[in-house]
Amino acid sequence: MIELDVLVQALLLGLFNSSVYALVALGLTLIFGVMDIADFAQGALYMLGAYFAFYASQLLGVPYFASLGLAALGVAAIGVLNYLLVYRPLHRVGGATTFIAALGILLILENAAIFGFGADFRLLPSPFGQQKLTLGGAVLTYHQLFTIGMTGVLLGAVWLFLRRTKMGKALRAMSQNRDAAALVGVEMHKVAIITFALAAALAGIAGALVSPTRAFNPTIGGIIILKSFAIVIFGGMGSLKGALVGALIIGLAETLVAAFTAAQYSDLVAFGLMIAILLVRPQGLFGGGGRTA
Amino acid sequence: MTMTGGKRGPELVLEGVSVYYGRVPALQGISLRVGPGELVALLGANGAGKTTTLRAISGLLRPRSGSIRFGERDLGRLSPAAVVRAGIAHCPEGRQLFPEMTVLENLEMGAFTRDDPEIAADLDRVYALFPRLRERRHQRAGSLSGGEQQMLAIGRALMSRPRLLLFDEPTMGLAPYLVDEVTEAIGQLHEQGIGVLLVEQNVHVAFAVAERGYVLENGRIVLEGPIEALREDERVKRAYVGG
Numbered sequence: 395m396i397e398l399d400v401l402v403q404a405l406l407l408g409l410f411n412s413s414v415y416a417l418v419a420l421g422l423t424l425i426f427g428v429m430d431i432a433d434f435a436q437g438a439l440y441m442l443g444a445y446f447a448f449y450a451s452q453l454l455g456v457p458y459f460a461s462l463g464l465a466a467l468g469v470a471a472i473g474v475l476n477y478l479l480v481y482r483p484l485h486r487v488g489g490a491t492t493f494i495a496a497l498g499i500l501l502i503l504e505n506a507a508i509f510g511f512g513a514d515f516r517l518l519p520s521p522f523g524q525q526k527l528t529l530g531g532a533v534l535t536y537h538q539l540f541t542i543g544m545t546g547v548l549l550g551a552v553w554l555f556l557r558r559t560k561m562g563k564a565l566r567a568m569s570q571n572r573d574a575a576a577l578v579g580v581e582m583h584k585v586a587i588i589t590f591a592l593a594a595a596l597a598g599i600a601g602a603l604v605s606p607t608r609a610f611n612p613t614i615g616g617i618i619i620l621k622s623f624a625i626v627i628f629g630g631m632g633s634l635k636g637a638l639v640g641a642l643i644i645g646l647a648e649t650l651v652a653a654f655t656a657a658q659y660s661d662l663v664a665f666g667l668m669i670a671i672l673l674v675r676p677q678g679l680f681g682g683g684g685r686t687a
Numbered sequence: 688m689t690m691t692g693g694k695r696g697p698e699l700v701l702e703g704v705s706v707y708y709g710r711v712p713a714l715q716g717i718s719l720r721v722g723p724g725e726l727v728a729l730l731g732a733n734g735a736g737k738t739t740t741l742r743a744i745s746g747l748l749r750p751r752s753g754s755i756r757f758g759e760r761d762l763g764r765l766s767p768a769a770v771v772r773a774g775i776a777h778c779p780e781g782r783q784l785f786p787e788m789t790v791l792e793n794l795e796m797g798a799f800t801r802d803d804p805e806i807a808a809d810l811d812r813v814y815a816l817f818p819r820l821r822e823r824r825h826q827r828a829g830s831l832s833g834g835e836q837q838m839l840a841i842g843r844a845l846m847s848r849p850r851l852l853l854f855d856e857p858t859m860g861l862a863p864y865l866v867d868e869v870t871e872a873i874g875q876l877h878e879q880g881i882g883v884l885l886v887e888q889n890v891h892v893a894f895a896v897a898e899r900g901y902v903l904e905n906g907r908i909v910l911e912g913p914i915e916a917l918r919e920d921e922r923v924k925r926a927y928v929g930g
Binding site for chain 2: 560
């Protein structure tokens with residue numbers, strides 16, 4: 395018999411995990427769709443988001459909610475620099491080169507963070523303190539609820555940006571057909587900068603949102619980017635819908651597996667599902683018939 | 688109903704244009720011109736360099752040497768976006784639509800470089816030219832039939848208010864009655880004063896609408912003249928075996 399409390403708890407926690415995955419995977423799939431780059435450096439940007447929030451509130455005394463904005467802006471700037479200094483000069487070469495460069499940036503930023511911030515684990519106090527929501531036997535902290543809510547707001551904002559604004563449409567157009575976007579007058583360079591800024595901001599906010607719930611150190615970016623990449627492949631590279639549905643499925647599946655089998659199996663879920671989908675539907679859940687980005 | 692605002696564009700002049708793919712020459716010093724409001728056909732076999740010529744004009748490829756001028760402007764160094772703003776629209780081979788966007792969004796993307804109040808009016812003109820696009824304006828472009836996609840590709844090119852249109856194989860893969868429809872639309876645009884450089888495998892289409900023509904062979908222009916003169920030339924017949 396499945397215990398109801400355990401199930402509810404797993405679903406709530408899964409929703410929280412999915413939110414974090416969704417923010418990182420969305421940025422990853424946007425960059426892949428628009429630029430054809432598997433930007434593993436996004437993992438380091440997620441980590442830096444946590445440190446931005448940490449130092450903004452601990453050293454500068456900035457309120458936590460404002461530090462989210464600072465993390466978004468600061469990390470967006472680093473994301474744009476990555477593009478200008480590394481990806482742009484390399485883009486003509488294309489293919490595996492940009493991917494290896496992305497891994498290089500990830501390692502450089504990770505080690506720079508160890509050098510600058512130390513390797514110790516840190517935890518930011520949540521503005522909500524230890525307050526919890528109790529549903530029967532299941533609990534979720536206010537901070538986790540806030541993270542889920544913020545993710546909803548951010549995803550809505552990105553959706554509106556992509557559907558309603560001229561720049562957002564240019565981004566979708568470039569993701570669906572690069573040449574055609576150039577031929578109607580879309581400035582590739584400008585769209586690339588916006589894409590990197592947006593994706594990095596999402597990763598940075600994700601890191602900052604998680605920093606009061608999970609202890610972090612400079613190496614947390616590696617596993618989140620591997621999982622997010624698995625999610626993007628699962629959902630279909632470049633597909634926004636795929637990234638979101640993939641994040642939801644994999645986030646929930648992980649906590650369900652952890653709750654009903656053993657916690658150490660949960661890391662298998664993302665990669666197991668990725669391999670499974672590659673076997674039966676290599677283009678991913680929503681990939682193939684053109685990109686939705 | 689005109690898409691040009693009544694203004695004829697400047698003359699397009701290519702002089703000694705060479706384009707390379709790596710070390711492989713695709714165009715070897717070609718020169719051609721399209722006068723204001725003129726309809727010029729660019730003929731030649733597969734691989735002769737027709738598409739390369741169009742892509743060089745619209746800024747997708749950089750010539751290694753030679754000049755491309757549109758009136759006073761030197762296009763050789765402009766980005767594709769700047770070429771569109773200069774008044775040249777490229778309707779590429781294989782339609783190249785945004786498949787996940789609606790018909791309306793595709794047309795709006797065609798007006799991407801514009802910021803004037805007449806976009807809505809131009810949208811109505813495109814719908815008047817191709818009424819089926821109006822019926823399907825909220826459908827995904829990828830769900831349209833081949834003929835409708837071609838109309839959308841032409842409509843999208845028109846939305847930039849071009850003074851010169853580059854067409855790359857606009858009738859490729861279309862049923863005969865659609866070939867006629869697209870040919871007629873190109874003829875109408877020409878009558879409205881838009882200059883056209885037409886690349887077309889279907890010589891019947893080219894002969895039906897063009898005033899002058901050039902024949903490309905292996906990246907070189909081997910023949911040019913009034914379209915009636917080209918029709919009888921052996922080299923044209925050779926370029927289009929069975930054409």
